Amino acid sequence: MPSLYEFANPVRFERWARPAIPWLVGATTLLLVAGLYYALFNSPADYQQGDSVRIMYVHVPAAWMALFCYSLIAVSSAVGFIWKHPLADVAAKETAPIGAAFTFLALFTGSIWGKPMWGAWWAWDARLTSVLILFFLYLGYMAIWRTFEDKTRAARLAAILAMVGFVNIPIIKFSVDWWNSLHQPASVFRAGGPTIHSSMLPPLFLMAGAYMTFFAAALLQSMRNELMARRLARIDSGEKKTAASLVES
Amino acid sequence: MKKKTRRFYLAAGIFIFAAGAVALTLNALKGSITYFYLPSDLAALEEKPTTAIRLGGLVETGSLAYGETEEDGKPHVAFAVTDGDTRINVAYVGLLPDLFREGQGVIVQGRFTPDGDHLNADTVLAKHDENYMPKEVADALKESGRWQETGGKAGTGSAPQN
Numbered sequence: 516m517p518s519l520y521e522f523a524n525p526v527r528f529e530r531w532a533r534p535a536i537p538w539l540v541g542a543t544t545l546l547l548v549a550g551l552y553y554a555l556f557n558s559p560a561d562y563q564q565g566d567s568v569r570i571m572y573v574h575v576p577a578a579w580m581a582l583f584c585y586s587l588i589a590v591s592s593a594v595g596f597i598w599k600h601p602l603a604d605v606a607a608k609e610t611a612p613i614g615a616a617f618t619f620l621a622l623f624t625g626s627i628w629g630k631p632m633w634g635a636w637w638a639w640d641a642r643l644t645s646v647l648i649l650f651f652l653y654l655g656y657m658a659i660w661r662t663f664e665d666k667t668r669a670a671r672l673a674a675i676l677a678m679v680g681f682v683n684i685p686i687i688k689f690s691v692d693w694w695n696s697l698h699q700p701a702s703v704f705r706a707g708g709p710t711i712h713s714s715m716l717p718p719l720f721l722m723a724g725a726y727m728t729f730f731a732a733a734l735l736q737s738m739r740n741e742l743m744a745r746r747l748a749r750i751d752s753g754e755k756k757t758a759a760s761l762v763e764s
Numbered sequence: 765m766k767k768k769t770r771r772f773y774l775a776a777g778i779f780i781f782a783a784g785a786v787a788l789t790l791n792a793l794k795g796s797i798t799y800f801y802l803p804s805d806l807a808a809l810e811e812k813p814t815t816a817i818r819l820g821g822l823v824e825t826g827s828l829a830y831g832e833t834e835e836d837g838k839p840h841v842a843f844a845v846t847d848g849d850t851r852i853n854v855a856y857v858g859l860l861p862d863l864f865r866e867g868q869g870v871i872v873q874g875r876f877t878p879d880g881d882h883l884n885a886d887t888v889l890a891k892h893d894e895n896y897m898p899k900e901v902a903d904a905l906k907e908s909g910r911w912q913e914t915g916g917k918a919g920t921g922s923a924p925q926n
Binding site for chain 2: 559560561562563564568571593596597598631632633634635638639640641674675678679681682683686694695696697699700701702705710711712714715
């Protein structure tokens, strides 16, 4: 059985990540086409929302991914911070822009659903506000990586922000239970089973699958890019050193 | 202590400290984080609040009444918001959201009249519950008598049990 450390090696990572990406892209295409077909054409309208319910198929999986990506950043950051795992920091760093994009998608689609349903684009209720804070956490996390030239230092500070910010994840999840909020409580992951009719679940899960494979493909590709960029930077600085030592001698 | 172990305790410490700080803050801000009050929350107070507040609950069945219409086409409406125990009368001038109807969860924002008789709302938001189903299923549930309007909590709204 291969140990986890075998996946830690950047060379080994390249060996399995590169062939995996086309498969993930293919799976994303299939799931997205099927998911959108069910979501837009082959699922019933809701008894009170009408066709606006279709926004849910884009919104809910995006919100799940927003939470998932941040949790992944927090876990990878902890692994990078404690065990100095060579790939963990890269995974955390490259997850952030994708997670931020999902968070934005969730906020945006929520807003265009909120106007016709609630009668408001935005409300400062606990769920909406905590997700907006999550979006800012993503931006702050990305900003830290860009602020420091020294990657080791950037990784350490970004990891601390990611771990502190992880406090927000359970708050988002339970905000609708802890406080009176405008946003409805959970419909799928709740005690007592989903309160979404079974005919509306296939498009929801297909879209969730599509987002997940898209995320995996995008993450692996950006990690490869980042590893390659770091290798180039090392070669570059190595050449400068050699040149400098030649001049000195 | 190994460096790894030290870093582990440091990370755990950072997280616990942050979680504690946030928990205390949220606990202190409980009153402002809650998006609306239930009619019972307000009934428990000795005096009606004079500031603008948000009130949430179900639109009491049979309470909705339309009055005259303003020149700009905005109707005067009156209805009662209930949580099963207490009801509060609400007056509103303007267009209601599509989801607004009797038995539906609603959040109104406004001030009480000086005599505390009713709430003059300037905003009415419809609250959607966590139930999603096709129209046929909703109709079938109503027909078979298994449809339950669980008034009680404003948060739960109408919850068909199946």
